[in-house]
Amino acid sequence: MRVLVIEDDQETAAFLKRALKESGHIAEHAADGEAGLDLAKANAYDVLIVDRMLPKLDGLGVIRALRTDEIHTPALILSALGEVDDRVKGLRAGGDDYLTKPYAFSELLARIEVLARRTSPEEGSTRLSVGDLVLDRLSHKVTRAGEAVLLQPREFRLLEYLMKHAGQVVTRTMLLENVWDYHFDPQTNVIDVHISRLRSKIDKNFEQPLLHTVRGAGYTIRDSAH
Amino acid sequence: MTALTKLFRTTTFRLSLTYFAFFSAAAIVAIVYLYWNTTVLLSGQLNQTIEAELTGLAEQYRAGGRDQLVRIVAQRSRTPGNSLYLVADRNEKQLAGNLSAVSPQLWDSVGPVEFFYSRPAPGGMEQRLAFANVFRLPGGDRLIVGRDIEDRRELSRLIRSTMLWGLGVMALVGIGGGYWVSRRLLARVDDLSATTRTIMAGDLSRRLPVSGSGDELDRLAESLNSMLARIEQLMAGMREVSDNIAHDLKTPLNRLRNRVEEALREPSDERAYRGALERTIEEADGLMKTFNALLSIARLEAGAGGDDRDNLDLSALVSDAAELYEPVAEERGIALKLELANAVPIRGNRQLLGQAIANLIDNALKYGLVPTAQANGHASEVVIQTSTRDGLAEISVSDRGPGVPESERERVLSRFVRLEASRSEPGSGLGLSLVAAVARLHGGTVRLEDNDPGLRVVFSLPLENDARGTAAVESPPSGGELRPT
Numbered sequence: 001m002r003v004l005v006i007e008d009d010q011e012t013a014a015f016l017k018r019a020l021k022e023s024g025h026i027a028e029h030a031a032d033g034e035a036g037l038d039l040a041k042a043n044a045y046d047v048l049i050v051d052r053m054l055p056k057l058d059g060l061g062v063i064r065a066l067r068t069d070e071i072h073t074p075a076l077i078l079s080a081l082g083e084v085d086d087r088v089k090g091l092r093a094g095g096d097d098y099l100t101k102p103y104a105f106s107e108l109l110a111r112i113e114v115l116a117r118r119t120s121p122e123e124g125s126t127r128l129s130v131g132d133l134v135l136d137r138l139s140h141k142v143t144r145a146g147e148a149v150l151l152q153p154r155e156f157r158l159l160e161y162l163m164k165h166a167g168q169v170v171t172r173t174m175l176l177e178n179v180w181d182y183h184f185d186p187q188t189n190v191i192d193v194h195i196s197r198l199r200s201k202i203d204k205n206f207e208q209p210l211l212h213t214v215r216g217a218g219y220t221i222r223d224s225a226h
Numbered sequence: 227m228t229a230l231t232k233l234f235r236t237t238t239f240r241l242s243l244t245y246f247a248f249f250s251a252a253a254i255v256a257i258v259y260l261y262w263n264t265t266v267l268l269s270g271q272l273n274q275t276i277e278a279e280l281t282g283l284a285e286q287y288r289a290g291g292r293d294q295l296v297r298i299v300a301q302r303s304r305t306p307g308n309s310l311y312l313v314a315d316r317n318e319k320q321l322a323g324n325l326s327a328v329s330p331q332l333w334d335s336v337g338p339v340e341f342f343y344s345r346p347a348p349g350g351m352e353q354r355l356a357f358a359n360v361f362r363l364p365g366g367d368r369l370i371v372g373r374d375i376e377d378r379r380e381l382s383r384l385i386r387s388t389m390l391w392g393l394g395v396m397a398l399v400g401i402g403g404g405y406w407v408s409r410r411l412l413a414r415v416d417d418l419s420a421t422t423r424t425i426m427a428g429d430l431s432r433r434l435p436v437s438g439s440g441d442e443l444d445r446l447a448e449s450l451n452s453m454l455a456r457i458e459q460l461m462a463g464m465r466e467v468s469d470n471i472a473h474d475l476k477t478p479l480n481r482l483r484n485r486v487e488e489a490l491r492e493p494s495d496e497r498a499y500r501g502a503l504e505r506t507i508e509e510a511d512g513l514m515k516t517f518n519a520l521l522s523i524a525r526l527e528a529g530a531g532g533d534d535r536d537n538l539d540l541s542a543l544v545s546d547a548a549e550l551y552e553p554v555a556e557e558r559g560i561a562l563k564l565e566l567a568n569a570v571p572i573r574g575n576r577q578l579l580g581q582a583i584a585n586l587i588d589n590a591l592k593y594g595l596v597p598t599a600q601a602n603g604h605a606s607e608v609v610i611q612t613s614t615r616d617g618l619a620e621i622s623v624s625d626r627g628p629g630v631p632e633s634e635r636e637r638v639l640s641r642f643v644r645l646e647a648s649r650s651e652p653g654s655g656l657g658l659s660l661v662a663a664v665a666r667l668h669g670g671t672v673r674l675e676d677n678d679p680g681l682r683v684v685f686s687l688p689l690e691n692d693a694r695g696t697a698a699v700e701s702p703p704s705g706g707e708l709r710p711t
Contacts, residue, residue: 102514154549180550184581185515187588187657193553216507
């Protein structure tokens with residue numbers, strides 16, 4: 001995945017570049033808004049990581065200029081908590097995303113991977129499948145190896161979100177935001193309990209587990225046999 | 227001198243000075259007009275009388291010659307009054323009349339004239355003012371007919387002096403009154419500014435003096451006093467926050483530093499280093515959470531998120547949050563029961579209210595376990611109710627835990643306060659203060675009550691106005707176990 005980091009703080013930028021490379025991505029860096037805009041226009045990136053406050057042209061300005069030029073590379077805005085306003089929140093509606101500082105790199109990585117593959121063919125399909133697990137979005141039915149799995153509505157939505165992003169790491173915050181529409185941090189790790197319930201329903205009597213915990217990051221659903 | 231210039235600068239003094247100037251100008255105009263009109267009227271009458279008499283005497287002269295005129299004038303001169311007469315021949319020799327010692331210039335003048343003449347008075351002669359008409363008779367003789375107008379002069383002098391005195395007294399009373407009123411006002415303003423200066427110097431507990439008369443200065447002082455009370459409260463809050471940050475963040479920071487130091491000091495293998503680093507990240511994440519929670523509370527108290535409001539159903543919010551926590555409750559062996567009113571319309575920020583409700587449930591699940599010593603038959607349960615009462619929407623979260631002693635209840639709502647007994651539980655101690663901040667932002671309150679045994683937290687918000695008519699009818703709670711949707 002080719003990533004452009006537009007960030008004026010040299011140390012943060014160097015850290016992000018290094019960490020992205022270690023995760024197997026190609027990262028390039030621009031130190032201000034204008035340079036970032038030029039690079040984003042000239043090259044095809046899979047995703048942009050843009051700091052909210054930038055010299056010359058601020059992060060939202062960069063995204064606006066790109067969209068005016070019909071360049072729809074998904075972007076993740078990094079913003080301080082105090083700077084999250086309606087315009088930043090509006091990014092999610094527009095297919096982009098934001099993350100408040102300070103953040104964990106694992107959270108950032110999970111989000112850009114989901115952002116970059118947002119336009120996957122799975123998105124619009126009515127039937128999702130991972131291994132022998134099948135979820136029908138129309139009839140709201142789930143089967144594993146042909147056997148029906150009974151889920152509560154919220155469990156269904158949780159599984160649906162995980163399967164939509166099969167093979168990708170999904171963080172607890174992303175689940176809380178997308179499944180429960182809660183944009184805050186519940187003090188207890190409530191998500192873990194929901195996941196373990198779901199796991200007991202889909203993985204319990206099968207040799208091959210599909211729902212995996214990724215330490216220090218979140219969860220992923222994948223068919224490890226392949 | 228500075229006190230005097232300060233006095234001159236006061237609004238009251240300037241106002242009274244301006245009023246005084248306008249009033250005296252009006253008074254002067256009125257008096258001058260009156261005086262002038264009276265004078266014109268009197269002079270006109272005088273002129274007419276003299277003119278008529280003169281014509282009459284001239285006719286006598288034409289009919290009977292100088293002798294008859296002299297006779298009549300002599301006769302008239304003898305009648306007492308203010309009339310003055312004089313007949314003289316061409317050599318200015320006096321033939322008859324009661325005017326004597328006339329100045330030579332008078333003979334040359336023709337028509338109405340004012341002049342002084344002498345008249346015997348008790349204790350010698352006196353100079354008096356007269357008004358007369360000089361008439362030349364055909365034979366070269368002169369006839370003077372006039373009136374003594376000394377009394378009139380006296381009258382106008384009286385009017386003038388009255389006016390001057392009047393204005394003088396007015397000026398004295400006006401300026402003096404203005405000075406007195408301004409001094410009183412200035413003294414109170416000086417009092418206020420002196421107090422303000424001590425407050426600015428750092429003594430926030432001082433209050434502005436209120437005289438008790440309920441006037442505009444009192445009203446101003448009262449509003450400023452309530453502002454000061456609020457500022458003092460905020461300052462106290464800030465001080466408490468910084469004390470608490472120092473106290474509660476120092477511990478984990480210290481722990482983090484010690485751990486890193488220890489890992490560096492002791493020669494160990496990669497696995498040990500990795501373990502130390504992982505724990506360091508955990509600790510840093512915890513610190514970040516605490517910082518974010520603090521920042522959120524600070525932003526809430528500054529009013530952030532206050533305008534981002536929707537019409538919401540409080541019961542729906544509660545059932546959503548309860549659904550999120552239901553597996554946690556089950557895992558801990560606590561029965562989570564919902565008793566929700568059908569529809570509780572409110573207006574608020576969904577995220578903030580959701581977080582507040584989540585915190586309330588989280589708290590009840592953390593601290594609501596029945597203490598093992600008193601567990602005789604009681605099961606741990608958390609009951610969440612929503613209801614409407616007197617224009618208020620209420621959520622109450624009740625547990626059967628150890629509760630909070632009455633003396634501690636107020637304190638628990640402030641930042642970082644965790645009762646000693648709960649120090650072992652994870653948490654920043656910011657949960658309830660965030661709940662309180664959310665309630666304040668929505669114009670509501672949080673109170674802690676005794677659930678006997680246990681703790682009940684009641685979170686109340688104003689009901690949405692449009693729906694008050696229907697919602698004021700108390701909706702019976704629809705009871706039942708939680709059914710995850």
